[in-house]
Amino acid sequence: MERERTDLLERVERYYDLVPRAVATTEEVGPFTLFVPEEGTGWQFYARPRRPGSATFTPAAVERVLARQLALGLPRAIEWVxxxxxxxxxxxxxxxxxxxxxxxxxxxxxxxxxxxxRARVLPPADPHLGIAFGAVRAGFTGRDDVEHQHPGRKPELIEQGALIVVASYEGSRLCGAGSAAPRGDVAELMGIAVPPGHRKRGHGSAITRSLVAACRERGVDLVFLTAGSDTAAGIYRRVGFVDTATACVLEIDG
Structure with missing residues (x-):
């Protein structure tokens, strides 16, 4: 079992290094890789260990990469497993x-x-795409007023198969959304959120299930996610997800 877990985490680490490169340039800062998003993508990325598990990390190296992010006008943030x-x-x-x-x-x-x-995959030209990303933002900020958010390059990524967006509905009303970024046979579920007025009606589970199904239809056999809290993790555990590791996130400007 431990060997299986190690193999899973190695695949996750390769994925973490690969996925931002579709919309970001990279810069090596000591033992870290710093991902610098291209203009207009709407995403921000963290610095990550360049050689996970093998590099030597020091407080000075941490301060150096944070200072470089500050100099580039990026949020100072590091994430790792x-x-x-x-x-x-x-x-x-x-x-x-x-x-x-x-x-x-x-x-x-x-x-x-x-x-x-209740949930469906949104095509790149779907008129609800901007509303879906607005619902995600509202869900994470705890607001019910959903504003249309410009999708940036996301329709292009959907067209390329690098992004899947799913929205959940009650009738014609969009009640939450989330996305996944398949890369080969691995995909991370990201930004699954439901505004407060639509919570506790199963929309988070509906979005998760439909994202998993869409990923598997594309040949993905490793689906993973990082839950924002143990309470949120409970939703995913009920779908069938299991605890595998701990993600650490340092956000100084967030």
Whole structure:
């Protein structure tokens, strides 16, 4: 079982390094890779360990990459998997910071997850695409007033197969959304959110199930996500996801 878990996390790490490169340039800063998003993408990325598990991390290296982000006008942030790069946590703490810890969950391939009829995949020209991203923003900010958000390059990524967006509905009303970014046989579920007025009616589960089904239709056999809290993780555990590791996120400007 431990060998299987190690293999899963190695695949997750390769994915983390690959996925931002579709919309970002990279810069090596000591033992970190810094992803610099292209203008107009609407995404921000963290710095990540360049050689997970093998590099030497020091408080000085942490301060250096944070200073570089500041110089580039980027949010100062680092993310990593604690189980893969355990030496980074003491270095971050030595620099005077304390990261947040989040459950990283994976979905066993044997777990069958059918799509939910309330949720559907949005094509690149769907008029609800901007509303879907507005609902995600509202869900994370705790607001019910959903504003149309310009999708940026997301329709292009959907057309390329690099992004899947799913929205959940009650009748014709959009009640929440989320996305996934398939890369080969691995995909991360991201930004699953439901505005407060639509919560506790199963929309988070509906979005999750339909994203999983859409990913698997495209040949993905490793689906994973990072839950924003243990409470949120409970939604995904009920779908069939299992706790696999701990993600650490340091956000100074967020």
């Amino acid at each position: 604690a189980d893969v790069t355990p030496s980074l946590l003491p270095a971050v703490r030595g620099a005077g910071y304390e990261p947040a810890h989040y459950p990283l969950l994976t979905l066993p391939p044997r777990v069958r997850v059918p799509p939910d009829p």
